[in-house]
C-alpha cells in the first residue's frame with residue numbers, strides 16, 4: 001500500500017485508546033504495518049478488531065522489562081525489524097504539591113520515564129537499518145499546570161531524553177523527537193484523572209480560554225503530527241519538541 005509509511009513496521013505503546021489509537025489509524029492509512037500494545041488484553045482485542053487489516057496486538061506493561069523483552073521478541077520473529085516507534089504509553093494524575101505521595105511519584109516516573117527509556121533502549125537492535133522514534137510528551141514540559149508537577153516533570157524528562165538520544169544515536173540514522181500535545185479529551189480524563197463529564201467540560205472550557213486557538217485539540221490532530229515526525233517529511237529533524245497545543249504553552 002502506498003503512503004508516507006509504506007513498507008514500514010511501526011510500534012505504538014498504549015495504542016488501544018486515545019492518542020495511540022488515533023495514531024494507529026493514521027499510520028495504517030499511510031501504509032504501515034502497526035503493532036499496538038496495551039496492558040489489558042480485552043481492550044487490546046477490541047482495538048485490533050476496530051483497526052483491522054495490518055494491525056497486531058501484543059499485551060504488555062512498559063514498566064516491566066520482561067514484557068518489553070517479550071514484545072520485541074514477537075516483533076523480531078514476525079517482522080525482523082522496526083522502523084517507527086511511537087512511545088506513547090503514559091499517564092498522570094492530579095496531586096497538589098503538599099499532597100504528593102511516594103506512590104504517585106513512583107507510579108508516573110516508572111511508566112512515563114523508566115518505561116519510555118527501556119521501550120526505546122530495547123527497540124534499538126531492531127532499528128539497525130535506521131528509524132524514527134517519537135516520544136509522547138506534553139505542553140506541560142514547559143507550562144505550569146497547577147497540581148501536575150510530577151506528571152510535568154516526567155514529560156520534561158522526555159524532552160531531555162530526546163535531546164541526548166539524538167546525539168547518542170549520531171551516525172545510526174535514527175531520529176528521536178517529541179510530540180507535545182496540549183489539551184485533548186481522551187479516555188484518560190476519566191480513567192486517570194477521575195473526572196466526570198461535567199468536570200471535563202469545565203476543564204476544557206478553562207483550557208480553551210487560555211489557548212490562542214480557543215479550543216481543545218482532537219486526537220487526530222496529534223496523530224497527524226506524529227505521522228509527520230515518524231515519516232521522511234521530518235527527515236532533517238532530531239532532538240526536537242513539536243508542540244501541538246493550539247499555542248497554549250506560549251501563554
Ligand SMILES: NC(=O)c1ccc[n+]([C@@H]2O[C@H](COP(=O)([O-])OP(=O)(O)OC[C@H]3O[C@@H](n4cnc5c(N)ncnc54)[C@H](O)[C@@H]3O)[C@@H](O)[C@H]2O)c1
Nearest residue numbers: 014017018019061062088089090138181183184186187188
Ligand atoms: N490527552 C491529553 O490531553 C494529553 C496531553 C498531553 C500528553 N498526553 C500523553 O498522551 C499519551 C496517551 O494518553 P491519552 O490521553 O491518549 O490517554 P489514554 O488513557 O487514552 O491512553 C494511554 C494509553 O497508555 C496505556 N498505558 C498506560 N500505562 C501503561 C503501561 N504501564 N504500559 C503500557 N501501556 C500503558 C493505557 O493503557 C492507554 O492505552 C500519554 O503519554 C499522555 O501523557 C495526553
